[in-house]
Amino acid sequence: MAALTEEQTLIQDQAKSWAVEQAPVQAFRQMRDSGIAQRFDNTTWSSMVELGWTGILVAEEFGGSNLGYLTFSVILEELGRQLTASPLFASALVGATALNIAGSPAQQQALLPKIVDGSEILTLALEETPRHAPEQIALSAQTKGDGLVLNGQKTFVSEGMAATTFIVAVRTTGGITLVLVPAQAPGLSREALATMDSRGYAQLNFDNVAVAGDAILGTLDQGGEPLQAILDRARAGLSAEMLGTGSQAFDMTLEYLKTRQQFGRVIGSFQALGHRAASLFTTMELSRSCAEAALQAIDAGADDVPLLCSLAKCRVGEFLHEMSNQLIQIHGGIGMTDEFDAGFYLKRARVLETMYGNRSYHRDRYATLLGF
Amino acid sequence: MSDQDLNAFQEDAAAWLATHFPASLRHKIGGDFETNKEIAADLEVWRQRLAEQGWGAPTWPRQYGGAGLTDPQAKVVQEEMRKIGAANHIPVIAGMGVTMVGPTLLEYGTEAQKQKHLPGIASGEVRWCLGLSEPNAGSDLASLSTKAVAQGDEFIVNGQKIWTSGADISQWCGALVRTDAEAKKRDGISFVMLPMDQPGIETRPIRLIAGASPFCETFFNDARADKTDLLGDLNDGWSVVKRLLQHERQSQTTARGGQAKEQPLYDVAKAYVGVTDTGQLADADLRNRLASHLMDAQAHRLTIGRVTAEAKGKVEVSAAASILKNSATKVAQTKSELVVELMGSQGIGWEGAHFKDEELARVREWLSGKAISIYGGSFEVQNNIISKNILGLPETTQKG
Numbered sequence: 001m002a003a004l005t006e007e008q009t010l011i012q013d014q015a016k017s018w019a020v021e022q023a024p025v026q027a028f029r030q031m032r033d034s035g036i037a038q039r040f041d042n043t044t045w046s047s048m049v050e051l052g053w054t055g056i057l058v059a060e061e062f063g064g065s066n067l068g069y070l071t072f073s074v075i076l077e078e079l080g081r082q083l084t085a086s087p088l089f090a091s092a093l094v095g096a097t098a099l100n101i102a103g104s105p106a107q108q109q110a111l112l113p114k115i116v117d118g119s120e121i122l123t124l125a126l127e128e129t130p131r132h133a134p135e136q137i138a139l140s141a142q143t144k145g146d147g148l149v150l151n152g153q154k155t156f157v158s159e160g161m162a163a164t165t166f167i168v169a170v171r172t173t174g175g176i177t178l179v180l181v182p183a184q185a186p187g188l189s190r191e192a193l194a195t196m197d198s199r200g201y202a203q204l205n206f207d208n209v210a211v212a213g214d215a216i217l218g219t220l221d222q223g224g225e226p227l228q229a230i231l232d233r234a235r236a237g238l239s240a241e242m243l244g245t246g247s248q249a250f251d252m253t254l255e256y257l258k259t260r261q262q263f264g265r266v267i268g269s270f271q272a273l274g275h276r277a278a279s280l281f282t283t284m285e286l287s288r289s290c291a292e293a294a295l296q297a298i299d300a301g302a303d304d305v306p307l308l309c310s311l312a313k314c315r316v317g318e319f320l321h322e323m324s325n326q327l328i329q330i331h332g333g334i335g336m337t338d339e340f341d342a343g344f345y346l347k348r349a350r351v352l353e354t355m356y357g358n359r360s361y362h363r364d365r366y367a368t369l370l371g372f
Numbered sequence: 373m374s375d376q377d378l379n380a381f382q383e384d385a386a387a388w389l390a391t392h393f394p395a396s397l398r399h400k401i402g403g404d405f406e407t408n409k410e411i412a413a414d415l416e417v418w419r420q421r422l423a424e425q426g427w428g429a430p431t432w433p434r435q436y437g438g439a440g441l442t443d444p445q446a447k448v449v450q451e452e453m454r455k456i457g458a459a460n461h462i463p464v465i466a467g468m469g470v471t472m473v474g475p476t477l478l479e480y481g482t483e484a485q486k487q488k489h490l491p492g493i494a495s496g497e498v499r500w501c502l503g504l505s506e507p508n509a510g511s512d513l514a515s516l517s518t519k520a521v522a523q524g525d526e527f528i529v530n531g532q533k534i535w536t537s538g539a540d541i542s543q544w545c546g547a548l549v550r551t552d553a554e555a556k557k558r559d560g561i562s563f564v565m566l567p568m569d570q571p572g573i574e575t576r577p578i579r580l581i582a583g584a585s586p587f588c589e590t591f592f593n594d595a596r597a598d599k600t601d602l603l604g605d606l607n608d609g610w611s612v613v614k615r616l617l618q619h620e621r622q623s624q625t626t627a628r629g630g631q632a633k634e635q636p637l638y639d640v641a642k643a644y645v646g647v648t649d650t651g652q653l654a655d656a657d658l659r660n661r662l663a664s665h666l667m668d669a670q671a672h673r674l675t676i677g678r679v680t681a682e683a684k685g686k687v688e689v690s691a692a693a694s695i696l697k698n699s700a701t702k703v704a705q706t707k708s709e710l711v712v713e714l715m716g717s718q719g720i721g722w723e724g725a726h727f728k729d730e731e732l733a734r735v736r737e738w739l740s741g742k743a744i745s746i747y748g749g750s751f752e753v754q755n756n757i758i759s760k761n762i763l764g765l766p767e768t769t770q771k772g
Contacts, residue, residue: 003681254763269766274759281758282695289674290667315671360660367663372638372653 008071014051015078022047023084025341031085032198038162039192039200040085049118054092057100062112064096068299069233070292073240080244083344085199087121087159093237094158094230095122098167102178102218102226111165111180123163124230125154125181125204132357134169134227139206141170141177146213148172148179150187150206158355160202161192167217168206174221185209197344197351232309235356236298239291239312242352243284246320249327249345250284253277256331273330280323287312287319307369314362317353324349381445385452392421398457406465419462423495428462429470432478436486437494462496467538469493469500471623473546473565476616480604489544489565501568503533503547503590504613510746511753513548514558514610518592520549522599527551527564529572529595535747539575539588542568546616547592552607563609563616566597582739620748621697637707638662641714658714665706672699695762698754701745708738 004012023044031041048054056072058064072093079088096115099108099122114120128138139152150170157166166181166188181188187209193201218226257268257277267273294312297305324346328335335342353359394414405411422428425439430446432438441449453459463470474493477486492498509516518531529549539545545568552560568575572595578587604612638653641662646654653659676696711734712719721727721735745751759765 003678003684254765257765266766268759271756274763274765275752275755277763277765278755278758281763282698285695286668286671286675286699289678290671292678293674311667311670315667363660363663363667366667367638367652367659370636370638370663370666371651372642372647372659372662 004070004074007067008074011067011071012074012078015053015075016081018047018051019078019082019084023079023086024082025344028083028085028198028344029341037192038159039198040087040159040162044084045086045088046118048086048088049116053088054096054118055116057093057096058112058116059100062108063116064112069236070295070299073237073291073295076237076241077244077247080241081248083245083348087123087162087200089234089237089241090123090159090163091115091121094124094234095165095167097233098122098124098178098217098226098230101229102223104214106214107180107217120164121159121162122165122167123157123159124234125157125160125166125168126227126231127156128152128154132354132361134231135224137169137171137176139168139170141172141179143173144210147211147215148177150179150181150209150211152206154204154206156193156355157190157202157204159200160190160204161200163202166204168204169223169227172221176223176227177220178217178223178227179211180215180217181206181209181211185211195351196347199348199351228306231356232294232305233298235309235313235362236291236294238352238355239294239309239316242316242320242349243288243291245345245348245352246284246287246316246323249320249323249342249349250280252342252345253280253323253327253330267330276326276330280319280326283319283322287315290315307366310357310362310366310369313357314359314366317359317362320349321353321359378444378448382448382452385449386455388425389452389456389458392418392425393453393456393458394418400457401459401461405461415461419465419496422460422462423497426494427460428466428496429474429490429494430460432474432490432494436478436490437492438490462494465496465499466493467499467542468502468546469498469544472502472616472619473500475619476612477603479615480612482600484600485565485603498544499538499542500544500546501536501539501542501588501590502616503536503539503545503592505535506532507534511750513613514561516548516550516561518547518549519553520551520562520564520597522551525599527597527599527602529564529566529592529597531592533590533592534578534587536575536588536590537586539568539590540577544568545573545590546603547597548609548613551609555607558610560607561609561613562606563603563612564597565601565603566595570595572596580740581742582736585740617749637666637711640711644714644716644718655714658710662710662714665703665710668699668706669703672696672703675699695758697748698751698758701751704744705741708734708741712738 027041027044031039052065053075055064056067057069059066076089092115096112099112111120111122115122126134139150139154141148141150148170150168154168164183166183168179168181170177170179187207189205190202193203195201254277257273258266260267268277290312294305294308297308327342327345331340331342334340394417396414397411397418400408400411423437426434426437427439427449429437430439430441430449431443434440470493474490477489493500504513506516506518518529518533520527520529529547533547536545544565546563546565548561549564550560551562554560572593574591574593575588578585578589580587641653641658645658648654653662679696715731715734718727718731719735721732723732749757760767
């Protein structure tokens, strides 16, 4: 990554060696084969908590280090390279961001220290339809006293089986409202979604789930704007993870081009493949610039965060889409086998692409933001 | 240099410009300013003042006609000029001198060569062209056949060059010539500098698909180059030209268009295509492709910024220059294709009053832009460079 500070470089080195040693793709394979319900390994997760990664977006008064999104993302990139499964993104990025942006002091005091020490896992319960549509949230929330009663479904909830508290986006009379709902709330049930990337997602059913007024995150009916701000930070973080996944796929492919022999020479000496590698490299470098610009803009509090986050999610998405296909194609038959890791990268690539808006969603949003 | 020093420098630069830049030239330096007779006299005054200040090639050492400025200082000068509608036109009137020949001379030239050639370039008095490509040596430049034979204190040069931009108006030429026919093709090439005003050189302008062009064919018929004007070692011209072309790529990495005052492409599109009642471009397919293009353009600009930030404090030309050339090419050519397409039947004009000047200019720019993926190492050659030099893939497709 570009022009990192000394501290960021240290964290990057630490994350790289930790991921390679403690949570490499072989560990992901073991986790998948074990069939564990929550879809990540508890020892891995505890180790991340001990390293302090859960506190990077949390203020020092709540036990965090407050180092910002670019710093968080150098870790996500390394985890993306190894396909390390954990609730780090869902809880310590999305969850902490939601509390930072919309939480009351009491809510922050109650939850942020627990995100940091890992005793709570937060996640955003957003999607209701197959396509990302945060403006069209329909989950019903009836007013009852100063609180709300929720009825409906949420799907594609990241780490939904392991989460202890959900940030639920609901439709209230005057707009969208964000609500904190404990996983144990009466009337709330969850089912695991068996997704192709073997990671943890859940579908949630709300059957007259009652929450008190102090569970509302931010202001009643005014959740639409903070939701977009939370989503943009999530998209930038995802872009970093996707960049890591794609960069690893690129490195694997390049290594194979240099070692696999056919027709008496290494296949990387064929110009058709050399040019494909050059083209993928160019796309990778261009998309890296977009992801970094989005993260830097968030840290700097710049005005063009929404535009840059859509640019990043779309451009990194295009790189990863093409790269994951070429990972299989260039590896040939071995790439099709489950024994080889290429399939993990392809499947994870598509899930990441779908999360919080795919390429066409963000291309459309980019055009709309520019005014055409 | 501290920010404080840079601020002081900025004030000095602004003060100097306020008293030395002729007001008559404000916003006039651009386009076809070289043929604008009304400003010719003031332009010459401005050239002399720039040259005296060393600002024609501001980062070059003072003893060679530069001002010895740091990159940030040179940027300040450029920015101060932009603010008042001024510009440094010496890099334009020196042809390939300031952007390519000069930087290469600074690196490979002898002290005598630097003293002889650099001041004329920095002052804009000597225009340079480059004789590299030949009719049968385009992308495969190393197969060139223009010959130079040593004779006494001189080389005698025979052969033909093509795409010698500005050859018909240049005073000097840097040429790649074969000096050893027996060696492997890259090992028998030298880089010589020779004056254009001599009986053995003839130039012929080339008309292109977009109309008149700066390009020429240049014929060498017993042309003479002084042996002291050999740049780099004999038969080591390939290293010299590789460096020269890096400087060329560096100067080409800014995508054309996207200049500050230009109307945004989506506004041009709205004017021709119309909008829906929600304000979206009426042609949904064009809207998608336009958004994709604008994303490419922004990704390219961000990458230039990133490369600059990463290179902070380093002087060498970054390897990423190869990536930026192809990226710039794609952005520029896609933009031209889109703008011609969205103008519909107003985008098919060649000349005449039925078409607006800017419509005709866009058509010509689209046509001349086809060269961007050909010159300075074609799109395909750039991909060879990336796969071999940056990714370390083996080379088997090129011989010699």
